[in-house]
Amino acid sequence: MNRRKAIFSLGTLAASWVAVPGLLAKELHKVPSETRMNEDHLPKPAGRQGYRVLTDEIARKNLAAVFDRLIPADEWGPSASEAGCIEFIDNELAGDYGSGAALYLSGPFDPDNEKKMMGGPQFISSPRERYLTGLKALETWARNTWNSSFHTLSDSRIDEFLTNMEAGKIDLGKEIDSRALFELMLQNAREGYLADPIHGGNKNMAGWKMIGFPGARYDYRLYIERRNENLNLVPVSLIPGD
Amino acid sequence: MSQTRKKADVVIVGLGWAGSLMAEELTRAGLNVVAIERGAWRDTSTDFPPAVDTDELRWHTRRQLLQPMSVETMTFRNRDGQDAAPVRNWSAFQFGWNVGGAGTHWAGMSWRFSPWDFQVATQTRERYGAARMAGLQLQDWGVTYEDMEPFYDRFERIAGTSGAAGNLAGRIKAEGNVFEGARVRDYPTPPLKDTHWMSKYRQTTAGMGYHPFTVPSANISQAYVNPLDVAMGPCTYCGFCDFHGCGNFSKSSPQACILPVLMRRPNFTLLTETEVLHAVKHRDGKTVTGVKFITKEGVEGFQPADIVCITAYQMDNVRLMLLSQVGQAYDPGTGRGTVGRNYNYQTCSTVTGFFDGEHMNPFIGTGALAVQIDDFNGDNFDHGHLGFIGGAGIMGFSTNGRPIQNMNTLRPGTKRWGSAWKAGYARDYQTASTIFCQGTSMPVREAYLDLDPAYKDRHGQPLLRMTFDWNRNDIDMANYVTERAIDIMKATGAKDLLVDNQTERSWNPYMQHSSHTIGGAVMGADPTTSAVNPWLQSWDAHNLFVVGASAFPNNGGYNPTLTVGALAIRAAQAIHRTYVRNPGPLVRG
Structure with a gap:
């Protein structure tokens, strides 16, 4: 030719x-x-230009107080906020996850029937709305119960609050399913701790080091037959040079 | 504003595995094919190369390759008389949302169904008597395993499937599945390697007298060039497989195996980001004239075609049949009507155990990496003294060690937060392993699909409504096989067992993990109990073919994809070899 x-x-x-x-x-x-990579599939590093959803300082401190009892600093690694989980959730809530872009949010909405059918509650408010409403209710609860801002409560008081919230024994008003809010915060705090650091959390891959996950490696052909061996693989993330 | 496009010989609705395999057959035979796919074009190097694919949050947790519920969801209830609710959030279902469909993000377990699965009604009647069928709506498929063998073989060659034969033309081979139907030749590529957990599971089950073998896999074990001259690479056991694309060209998918050839054929046209609303019936009442569609911009149009192939996911196949008003909708009260009949799911359970001080290295994995025994699958064991039919494949798997997905795989009683969770996850991540029972599901009269009276999709069309709960037969089966899995797990030496038998609670979409949903437009030889004939041709419109797991009258204890693909190739060959020469019903009902 x-x-x-x-x-x-x-x-x-x-x-x-x-x-x-x-x-x-x-x-x-x-x-x-x-x-060229398709724009919508390129990795999107978490923004670093300040908070976009958690703009209220009290709300942000209250959320950090919750996250840091869900994942405290201890011998297993840093706390959630030290690992960047607040930046992580702010970034998530500012995007498609926060707006509920993937969710079916159309009516009619019968919360009791939906709970019965689905074995748990469903919502037509977005995760962003649920956080902002929930954090306000948290502050109101702390003011009413202890006459203090939520984030100033002692660790043991927050632990007691979270334990009761997990068991569905906390009343945050008619608008809020407090057990579901606990599950949402627990899910997101641990996501931030365990997701690739490119999303803003898991700083220094602390969450991965805690369990021994080697991260964004893509080839274990040399290792699969080294069975039952501690491979001591250093974790790698999607952030170049991290 | 609307548009009528130039007429095509064939229009294909949904370009996943079934659509791609059919389009490849039909264009190679010289037919002019237009495929319409509502998702976008996605390809290996532009959308999921290794530096993009290894992101659990994005692909597994947020499911960005999957069809969002805001595009379409279904409503669900356990039984007639209840008000169904819409599934608003991510659930067990994993529908495709791109060119390649669910075939892009699937795990890759590449099973042939067993000969028994195709003839459950006949086999049960003959072996255990008609009384054993009471309460079940059993019916044969109208094809046998022997009919399917050449088409399974063709799909395996296109996909490069890795595995070892267990029944090579009647010769039983211990390294494969000794219970499988006879295959004419071995797999195109050898089996994948064992992880630590798999080798432990293999030794334990062999020691108990069972017959372990490596699960056949679409994550292929070595470089391979398929019959279409498309090259694939070896799997690297990266552990980011199901819910993810593959950046290595090593997971069989339409992208990795078919599209590079299909897209270059001049008689193939693809419309992306365009959704088919329904097929359009001809005045003659015996055929359809094409499909009505809507573009991303909201412009409606009509694609005329001599032949319409609906090759969407199972749920959408049924929904499109109902929206097109082809065939009679099933009525569970009278048992009449065929569209929506024999809906079913996959009956599953898991047993997790923990191994003190061992290193499972769970991050070494692929979507289909597992060792299985079929000693308790299908009718491979005597059910004479048991009150049920069917069984499950029982596998020890190494599919992934994704840290978010596994954060609750903890020894019983471990708290999910605080320092107790951190210490627990640090202790358990390396030491946990799981046995998965993937079971058969048998049809009953009460389980079906129809259109929801209240809820609509983004275009204002009714959502599909699912009415389903576990039936007695499948609950009894699950209880039995879960006990076998517990016995195996104990024999491996694991401690602190966690047992999740899904049939212990009423079914709901958030409690399950399988996307293996079947039936609703089932195949068969009897037009009063099936929507399509054994060639997947509609009994009610002879130029309409409905291809997918929607055609399964019952579910085998296996993943569905290979059977979907084999049925697609078989239907496409019937179209270009027989139907186009003499358009009309391929069989008489």
């Missing part, structure tokens, strides 16, 4: 998106030769 022919054949191999004039079904022929 001569050079001219090669160029011609490369040209015919290129994919084409045909926009039919005035009509909009997107036709694809051939394989797109574009090898």
Whole structure:
């Protein structure tokens, strides 16, 4: 094949998106030769330009107080907030997770029937709304019960509160299912502690070091037959050079 | 504004495994094919290369490759008379949302169903008597394992499936599954390697007199070039497989195995980010004229075609049949009607144990990495003294060590927060291992699918409504096989067993983990009990083919994908070899 022919054949191999004039079904022929990463699949590092959802300082401190009892600093590693879990959840709540973009939020909504069908509560408010409402209620509860801001309560008082919340014994008002709010915060705190550091939490891969997970490695062919061995693999994250 | 496109020979609705395999057959035979997919184009190097794929939060926890509920969900109730509620959040279901469908993010267990699975009604009647079928709506598939063998073989060659034969043309081979149906030739690539847990499970079960073998896998063990001349690479056991794409070209998927060839064929056109609303019936009442669709921008259009193939996920196949009003909707009261009939799920349980001081290294894994015994699957054991039919594949698996997913896999009584959780997870992450029982599910009259009267999708069309709970037969089966799994786990020396038998509670979508949902547009030889004939051709519109796990009248104790693909290839060959020459019903009902 001569050079001219090669160029011609490369040209015919290129994919084409045909926009039919005035009509909009997107036709694809051939394989797109574009090898640049698709924008919506590129890793999106957590923002570092300040808080976007947890902008209220009291609310943020209250959430840190909860997260740091769910995951305290101890011999197993740093606390949730030390590991970046507040930055993590703020970033999550500012995006599609926070807005509930994936959720079915249409009515009609019959909370009691949905709870009965699904074995647990469902919501038509987004996670962002649930956090903001929940954190306000937390502060109100602390003011009413202890005449103090929630984050100033002692560790043992917060532990007692969380234990009761987990058991569904805390009343945060009619609008809030306190047991479900506990589950939401527990889920997110531990996500932040264990997700790749690119999402803002798990600083220095502390969560991974706690359990011995080697992170974003992609090839264990050399290790699979070293059975029952402590491999002592140093963890790696998606952050270049981390 | 609307558009009518140029007529195609065939329009394919949904480009996952079934759609890709059919399009490959049909375009190779010279037919002009248009595929319509509501998800976007996604490919290995542009969307899930290794530096993007290894992100648990994004792909597993947030499920960004899966179809969101805001696009479409279903409603659910356990039984007639209840008000169904919509499934608002991520649940057991894992529908595809891209070109490649669920075939992009699947785990990769690549099973053939057993000969028994295709003929449960006949086999049960002959071996145990008709009384054993009471309460069940059993019916044969209208195909046998022998009919399916060449098409299973073709799919395995395209996918590069890794495994070892257990029954090579009647010769029983101990390294494979000695209970499997006869295969004409061995797998295209050899089995994957054992992790520590798998080798322990293999030795233990062999010592108990069972017959362990490596699960056949779409995470392939070595480099391979398939019959379409597409090259795949070896699996690296990265542990980011199910819910993720594969950055290594080593998990069989439409992207890795078919699309590079299919997309280059001049007689193939793909419409992406375009959703089919329903098929359009012809005035003659015996055929359909094409499909109505809507683009991402909200413009409706019509794609005329001589043949329509609905190849979406099982739930959507049934929903599209109901929205197209092809065939009679099933009525559980009278037992009449076929669309929505024989809905079923996959009956599962797990047993987890802990091994003091050992290093399981759970991060070494692939979606299909497991050792299984089939001694208690299907009808491989005598049910004469038992009150149920069916069974389960019982496997020791090494699919992943993703830290968020496993954060509650802790010894019984361990707190989920505080220093107690941290200490517990640090202790248990390396020492936990799990046995999974993946069981058969038998149809009953009360379990079915129809359109929900209250809830709509984003286009204003009714959602599918699912009415389902575990039935007595499947509960008894699950109790029996879970006991076998507990015996095995104890024999491995594990301590502190955690048992999760899903049939102990009423079914709901948040309590389960399997996306193996089947039936609703089932195949069969009798048009009064099946929506499609043994070639997946609608009994009510002969140019409409409905292909997927929607065609399974009962579920085997195996993952469904290989059977879906084999049925797709078989239907496509019937279309281009027989149907196009003489359009009409391929069999008489």
